[in-house]
Amino acid sequence: MLRFTVNGTEVALHDVPPGESLLTALRERCGLRGTKNACEQGECGSCLVALDGRTACSCLVPAHQVHGHEVTTIEGLSPDNGELDTVQQAFLDCGAVQCGFCTPGLVVAVHDLLAHHPDPTTEQTREALAGNLCRCTGYHGIFDAVALAAQRRKDVPR
Numbered sequence: 001m002l003r004f005t006v007n008g009t010e011v012a013l014h015d016v017p018p019g020e021s022l023l024t025a026l027r028e029r030c031g032l033r034g035t036k037n038a039c040e041q042g043e044c045g046s047c048l049v050a051l052d053g054r055t056a057c058s059c060l061v062p063a064h065q066v067h068g069h070e071v072t073t074i075e076g077l078s079p080d081n082g083e084l085d086t087v088q089q090a091f092l093d094c095g096a097v098q099c100g101f102c103t104p105g106l107v108v109a110v111h112d113l114l115a116h117h118p119d120p121t122t123e124q125t126r127e128a129l130a131g132n133l134c135r136c137t138g139y140h141g142i143f144d145a146v147a148l149a150a151q152r153r154k155d156v157p158r
Contacts, residue, residue, distance in 0.1 A: 007076025045132030048105035074104035098136035
């Protein structure tokens with residue numbers, strides 16, 4: 001049996017084959033479809049999750065390696081009240097969302113970036129998002145969204 005925590009909830013999965021990826025386990029066994037399946041080679045970032053607080057391409061992580069660990073998906077980043085968090089809202093406000101396929105991985109990456117660099121430079125943003133491919137937006141809206149989310153987080157007392 002595979003036991004781990006997903007978005008704050010402990011899950012137990014039975015009969016997980018040895019070669020099954022975390023991505024497949026999240027989507028097919030946990031019903032968390034926000035994490036996207038695109039390249040299955042760790043090249044595009046659409047499957048990005050936080051694993052024990054660090055970003056990881058879930059398509060490359062064998063599900064059995066997360067036993068006893070904590071995983072946060074795009075679904076776990078929104079407040080419990082159903083509203084969007086500051087990063088998600090900034091993406092909408094800046095037009096950083098078009099087809100939406102890359103958005104979950106980008107939002108996870110931006111959360112990680114802002115956790116380590118609350119006021120990131122353009123170079124830090126570029127480096128943090130280098131593993132995320134977007135074929136629709138041209139990245140300008142995404143970079144604007146990062147700056148807006150950082151500003152909004154500074155404006156809200158914690």
